Amino acid sequence: EPEVTQTPSHQVTQMGQEVILRCVPISNHLYFYWYRQILGQKVEFLVSFYNNEISEKSEIFDDQFSVERPDGSNFTLKIRSTKLEDSAMYFCASSRRTGSPLHFGNGTRLTVT
Amino acid sequence: AQTVTQSQPEMSVQEAETVTLSCTYDTSESDYYLFWYKQPPSRQMILVIRQEAYKQQNATENRFSVNFQKAAKSFSLKISDSQLGDAAMYFCALSTGANSKLTFGKGITLSVRP
Numbered sequence: 743e744p745e746v747t748q749t750p751s752h753q754v755t756q757m758g759q760e761v762i763l764r765c766v767p768i769s770n771h772l773y774f775y776w777y778r779q780i781l782g783q784k785v786e787f788l789v790s791f792y793n794n795e796i797s798e799k800s801e802i803f804d805d806q807f808s809v810e811r812p813d814g815s816n817f818t819l820k821i822r823s824t825k826l827e828d829s830a831m832y833f834c835a836s837s838r839r840t841g842s843p844l845h846f847g848n849g850t851r852l853t854v855t
Numbered sequence: 856a857q858t859v860t861q862s863q864p865e866m867s868v869q870e871a872e873t874v875t876l877s878c879t880y881d882t883s884e885s886d887y888y889l890f891w892y893k894q895p896p897s898r899q900m901i902l903v904i905r906q907e908a909y910k911q912q913n914a915t916e917n918r919f920s921v922n923f924q925k926a927a928k929s930f931s932l933k934i935s936d937s938q939l940g941d942a943a944m945y946f947c948a949l950s951t952g953a954n955s956k957l958t959f960g961k962g963i964t965l966s967v968r969p
Contacts, residue, residue, distance in 0.1 A: 773955060785900070785946060785959040797954045831898055840955050841888045841907065846900035 744768045748834050748847035755824055756855055763819045763850045765834030774817045775835040775844060776809065778802070785833070791817065824854045857882045859949050861960035868937045869968050875922075876932045876963050878947030888950040889923065889930045890957070895943040903945070906930065934965075942967045 747766045755761050767774050776788040789799040789809055796809065808820045817836075821828055831851050835844040858881045868874035880889065891903040906914045906923050913921050918935045934941055947960040 775956070777957075779898075784961045785957075787956055787958065790954045790956050792954065798952075798956055833900060835900075835957075837955055840953055841950065842955065843890060843902045843905050844950075844955070844957055845902070846892075848897075848899050851898075 746834055746836055746845050746847035748832075748850050750850060751848065752851045752853070754853045754855065757826055758823050761821050761824055761852065763821075763832050763834075763852070765817045765819070765847055766815055767817055767834065767836030768838075768845055769815070771836035771838050771845070773797075773837045773839070774809075774811070775837075776819045777833045777835065777846075778830040779833065779849075780830045788819070788832075821852075824852075826854050828852060829854045857884075857949050857951055857958040859947050859958050859960035861947055861963050863963050864961070865964040865966070867966045867968060868934070868941075870937055870939060872937055873933060873935045874937055874965065876934070876945050876947075876965065878930045878932070878960055880928050880930060880947070880949045882928075882949060882951055884951040886951075888955075889921075890948045890950065891919070891921070891932045892946045892948060892959075893941075893943045894946065894962070900946075904932065937967050939967050939969060941965060 774791040779785045789803045790797045831849045833849045834847045837844045860879045887908045889906045893901045922931045944962045946962045948957045
């Protein structure tokens with residue numbers, strides 16, 4: 743069964759550094775998302791992406807964050823200058839159409855030191 | 856704004872018994888979808904079951920079924936014949952709008968006693 747893949751599985755970075763989290767959504771899916779989960783807490787929506795542009799973003803998704811679909815298969819989340827509080831699990835997800843279940847990747851655990 | 860409430864932080868069930876996990880939600884949308892996701896210790900997010908709001912019939916997937924009460928905005932998950940592998944965090948989630956953005960509850964940790 744097709745799946746969403748995320749790399750790396752774990753990223754350690756120093757405060758103030760830029761990180762890029764990568765995702766390959768399922769190939770015939772049209773909607774893409776990033777979520778984050780601070781350890782032991784709820785899963786929070788960051789941003790949704792459709793038709794090559796951001797369709798919705800949350801308050802968390804400030805100017806430090808950006809997303810890109812550079813080549814029609816990858817979907818990336820960039821954090822420009824990481825803060826300690828950005829440490830979390832970041833999940834990429836994709837879905838085929840409105841109302842379809844979201845399929846999640848295995849997540850990237852980001853640790854900011 | 857959409858909200859999802861899971862008021863029980865944790866529950867425990869004996870292996871082979873049945874357990875029900877509660878969830879309530881709020882939305883002003885008339886067209887929406889509800890989901891339960893399972894998150895085992897590996898932190899993967901695994902779809903358990905999906906319910907369309909326009910369908911009166913409760914969704915069922917093998918040992919998993921829901922009790923969808925639209926008027927009460929309640930969406931509980933029943934796990935029958937609980938197995939050790941069912942131990943995980945369970946999230947209730949609501950999908951609305953053209954983006955199908957998911958709003959999650961806080962989750963409930965389910966433990967299964969052998």
